[in-house]
Amino acid sequence: MISINSLQKEIHKNAVSHGWWDSKREFGTLIALCHSELSEALEENRKGIPINQTYYTESGKMEGVPSELADTVIRIMDICEYYGIDLEKVILEKHEYNKNREFKHGNKKF
Template sequence: MSMRGRVTLDELKWLSDRVADQSYVVVGEPRFLALMAWANKNARTHGFWDEDHGNHTNIAKLGLHHAEVSEVVEACRFVENPLDLGSMSAPPRDAERSEKIPEFTQTEEELADTVIRAMDFAQERKCRLLAAIVAKLAFNETREHMHGKKVG
């Protein structure tokens, strides 16, 4: 990385070449791939890929992603700072506590669901999700402030 903490164009080209030919292994990739496989196995076990339910199409699957993002929005609606737990060792306040995994906030639980859905979809469709994330992060380093969008 360059001295200013941003990826240079040469570094981006190098990374893109490695990702494209799959010779670049990202640190933690085996664990990430194992999580993807676990997410997919769990979804299959619980019927989310059953053909007879008609929910195996890309559109239906992306609808599940949309539903999870909506649940994150709902979790954030009435909480001033949904991720501020005070400290990592402090339990969430009752108003923010997840009912399913009480050591986490509702926001954290719902964000996890969005990632799990993405991992499941990527595993099923044989997407190179981690490599794409790395490439996209590197590309985003080269973009202008707010990616050129005007606010307000």
């Protein structure tokens, strides 16, 4: 099983080799690109495609909510590697913190 840190390094290396880091990218743009992947996931659902369904276009491109969510995580991992963020460590730490938060974090509706 590959670790989050190892995958993060591979993902960033792939992004670099495909030209996505040929010039400096603004942090706001990177965050907007994450938003765009989530919006694509929403659009797949709005088309009536089941949330857990992956399908492929004639050209072989992977589509569907799972694919768009994966794209979001891939973008986040790429950003974290670029900025030297140990995502695996932060996820584990944040998960431990969340275990002790109050129910619905103050009675929020959602």
